[in-house]
Amino acid sequence: MxxxxxxxxxxxxxxxxxxxxxxxxxxxxxxxxxxxxxxxxxxxxxxxxxxxxxxxxxxxxxxxxxxxxxxxxxxxxxTPPALMPTDPLEQARTRAWIEYLSEQTFAQYHWMTATTEDAFELARHTAARGLERLEQQMTQDDRLAAPGFSLIDATLAPILMRYALLEDPDSPWETEAFPRLAARWDQLREIPAVRDSVPTDFAAQLADYLRQQDGFAPAHFAAQLDAPA
Ligand SMILES: N[C@@H](CCC(=O)N[C@@H](CS)C(=O)NCC(=O)O)C(=O)O
The missing domain is CATH 3.40.30.10 (Glutaredoxin)
Structure with a gap:
């Protein structure tokens, strides 16, 4: 190349x-x-x-x-071969779901950085609805649940990585509630490009970032990420 x-x-x-x-x-x-x-x-x-x-x-x-x-x-x-499908309709669908995942990325960020307990609860609810809709889509959509890696997966992996790190009773993410997404994360986390997309001390860096924010959720998560496993 x-x-x-x-x-x-x-x-x-x-x-x-x-x-x-x-x-x-x-x-x-x-x-x-x-x-x-x-x-x-x-x-x-x-x-x-x-x-x-x-x-x-x-x-x-x-x-x-x-x-x-x-x-x-x-x-x-x-960098051929392309991950993006060649069919215009499939291309459009891919872009639409990537846009959907941008919304979910922001929903997750609002949950992680909510400054009050009420805002945290609202953000948790919004993020959970977003994950539910995605899980539902995966039951009927070959593109989202296809065996190979896709540009949608490149967008989904950072979200699922953060939910996996911030496991919490007040998380919108529950492995049992989202079996297809959980199975997808199990596949994605094994892909070297996903695994190596963050430094080995990513959890500590995320904790540092949260520690620099104010309010309810950041303090909660920073303490959790710092706690020994
Ligand atoms: N839609 C943009 C979103 C990028 C984005 O929001 N990046 C954040 C950091 S994670 C940023 O640069 N924020 C700075 C700002 O909003 O001023 C993309 O997909 O690239």
Whole structure:
């Protein structure tokens, strides 16, 4: 493969960046990774990131791509064989479910960072409804439950990884309630690109991040992630 130089701009615990790391690793595309502090981003990042968000993918030191779903489609397109289906309807369905999973990523974040007990409960409810709908879809949708790896899986894995780490009686995630999703996570967690998409101390980094936030949920989870297994 004669690929362009790929430079991914990341924030350590960002699930959207993780989607692109998974895709790059799955496609065995060499890439440079730079971490920035989103709370205090460097000037060059402010200048180059249209939305001020990570991930960015800088191609050949020049062209800036943003939005993880777009970045992933680009990575996929330049590293055949493509994960994206060729049929336009299936492509559209893939993009629609990736968008759905973006909503679930935000729902999970709101749950992890809720500042009050009421907000935590509301976020838990919203996230649980999202997972229920996904589980239901998997009973009837070959694309979501297909045996191979897909761009949808690259988007689903960061969410399920965080739920698996933050196992909690007040979690929207319950293995028994979501057997298809749980089975999917069992498959995904074994894929090297998924396993190696975060550093080995990811739980500690997530705990650090939460410790820097205020309020009910962050304090609760930071303590839990710090507790010995
Ligand atoms: N829709 C974007 C979402 C990316 C996103 O929200 N990234 C967060 C970090 S996980 C971010 O950069 N936040 C900074 C901000 O919103 O100012 C994508 O899929 O790339």
């Amino acid at each position: 004669n690929l362009p130089h790929l430079h991914l701009i990341s924030f350590a615990i960002c699930p959207f960046v993780q989607r692109s790391v998974i895709t790059l690793k799955y496609k065995e595309a060499p890439f440079e990774l730079s971490l920035i502090d989103l709370a205090n981003p460097p000037d060059w990042f402010r200048e180059r990131s249209p939305l001020g968000k990570v991930p960015l993918l800088i191609v050949d030191h020049d062209t800036v791509l943003f939005e993880s779903a777009v970045i992933n489609e680009y990575i996929d397109a330049i």
